[in-house]
Amino acid sequence: MQQTEHRILVINPGSTSTKIGVFDNEVSVFEKTIRHDSTVINSYETIIDQYEFRKNTILETLDTEGINISKLSAVCGRGGLLRPIEGGTYAVNNNMLADLRAGYSGQHASNLGGILAYEIASGLNIPSFIVDPVVVDELDPVARVSGFSLIERKSIFHALNQKAVARRVSKELGKKYEELNLIITHLGGGITVGAHKMGRVVDVNNGLHGDGPFSPERAGTVPAGDLVELCFSGDYFREEIMKKLVGQGGLVGYLGTNDAVKVEKMIKQGNKNAKLVYDAMAYQVAKEIGSASAVLAGKVDAIVLTGGLAYGKEFVQAISERINWIADVIVHPGENELQALAEGALRILRGEEEVKEYPGR
Ligand SMILES: Nc1ncnc2c1ncn2[C@@H]1O[C@H](COP(=O)(O)OP(=O)(O)OP(=O)(O)O)[C@@H](O)[C@H]1O
Ligand SMILES: CCCC(=O)O
Structure with missing residues (x-):
């Protein structure tokens, strides 16, 4: 049997749902898609206003499932519309939180991923990460030229x-x-x-x-x-x-x-x-x-x-x-985003990859 080195909570906020998972190393021990009623979601003026509601829903779900969060080693969220950055696993820092809260590159449900990860992790004194956010930008210079000098092509995709x-x-x-x-x-x-x-x-x-x-x-x-x-x-x-x-x-x-x-x-x-x-x-x-x-x-x-x-x-x-x-x-x-978030965090916790620092400002 595989020994548990790391228990990771992963959070993937979507427009109508919040998907969460708990992984012991690479192995998923719990996954759930929490669907949100559109009338509830639409009652919030901005995506960031949904923060308390989504956090409480996650914690209540984990509690109901009997998952003790004090055993977690890290929390990892899906990254949002940040400044353009290269792919990889990033520690959530203050610059990132400020950009996510302000919706630096626009509003997207995934903006909540880093914030939720940070808020849950900081209460437990464990690290929080995001992995390959939608703004991962590795474009060649030639790919940025749109043909209209006032507009540059941007990299926003299912990174x-x-x-x-x-x-x-x-x-x-x-x-x-x-x-x-x-x-x-x-x-x-x-x-x-x-x-x-x-x-x-x-x-x-x-x-x-x-x-x-x-x-x-x-x-x-x-x-x-x-x-x-x-x-x-x-x-x-x-x-x-x-x-x-x-x-x-x-x-x-x-x-x-x-x-x-x-x-x-x-x-x-x-x-x-x-x-x-x-x-x-x-x-x-x-x-x-x-x-x-x-x-x-x-x-x-x-x-x-x-x-x-x-x-x-x-x-x-x-x-x-x-x-x-x-x-x-x-x-x-299909997609395997919860697994990908867990593996991204695991590579850092195991020292297989260096954690990246979000630049900001
Ligand atoms: N068995 C199936 N056959 C055909 N289409 C399907 C099947 N299952 C799901 N789909 C379609 O896949 C689409 C949704 O794909 P997916 O779940 O990857 O999107 P999402 O997670 O909502 O959005 P995104 O991937 O853009 O973040 C819907 O149009 C859905 O009807
Ligand atoms: C993930 C960015 C692309 C989209 O939301 O359609």
């Missing part, structure tokens, strides 16, 4: 899951992550396609703010001129347009649902519009993968499809048949 899956696939291929060129495609509520060149994500679409394929909830890249016309038409407030791009874009905008399983049902029932839209989403994902293969100059060891949509056999098939000439396609459906 935690992309990096974790990339490491897992590298192991499966019997190589180090730093020895491979991989295209990792996260197919979730948002979709991001990362060009991982020898361990660095040198280019990726900004999944949150209008870049790349459309997804269940995001519009992705839209024709800029037409968008400007719409913004100044006088028909919409700024927040309305933002919502149409993020949250109510993609499948939600076309078909009124973010649930791909429902869309597949619509298609089976003969809904031609649903078929067209679903095909278009697969088509745009394949285009983005093709573009990432050009970033890697065609030297691609594998293309990986992950996230919830990767459970959809026909969706995966529709993407694969357009891109499987580039490299082998490996499918890892």
Whole structure:
């Protein structure tokens, strides 16, 4: 039996849920998705205002499950919209807390991850970390140039899951992550396609703010001129347009649902519009993968499809048949973010990796 060296609490706050897990070393001993009623969540003006509610919910859940938090070695949260930083495990420090509280790069439920980790850990006098936040930025300089001198391209993507899956696939291929060129495609509520060149994500679409394929909830890249016309038409407030791009874009905008399983049902029932839209989403994902293969100059060891949509056999098939000439396609459906958070903290606690300091200010 494996000896318990480290017990780690991991926290992944999402827009409608808080996922928590307790790990003894790499082994999950408890995982729970705590779903939050949208009326409760929406009663808070900002994401940060939800802090007390989410913290109490986590502590009550652990208490009900009989998990004694005084035995924890560390707490690790999903990192949020911070300043751009390279991938890795970061200690939560005052600069990070200030940026998360202020929403330095915007509002995202994951902003609560570092704050919750810190507040629970500091009461127990143990360290708190975040791992591979959504702002991980390893872009090559050339990838930052947008073509419009007032706007620079940014790196905002599913870094935690992309990096974790990339490491897992590298192991499966019997190589180090730093020895491979991989295209990792996260197919979730948002979709991001990362060009991982020898361990660095040198280019990726900004999944949150209008870049790349459309997804269940995001519009992705839209024709800029037409968008400007719409913004100044006088028909919409700024927040309305933002919502149409993020949250109510993609499948939600076309078909009124973010649930791909429902869309597949619509298609089976003969809904031609649903078929067209679903095909278009697969088509745009394949285009983005093709573009990432050009970033890697065609030297691609594998293309990986992950996230919830990767459970959809026909969706995966529709993407694969357009891109499987580039490299082998490996499918890892779902995400493993709690495990990735635990492993990130563990690498530090075991001294296998040096903890990174968040710069700030
Ligand atoms: N078995 C399935 N077949 C097809 N689609 C599925 C299946 N299971 C889940 N999905 C779809 O996957 C999508 C959600 O993916 P996922 O759970 O990775 O997203 P999320 O965690 O909410 O958001 P994100 O990954 O962007 O942070 C939804 O559209 C959901 O309907
Ligand atoms: C994780 C950033 C991308 C998104 O939320 O869609």
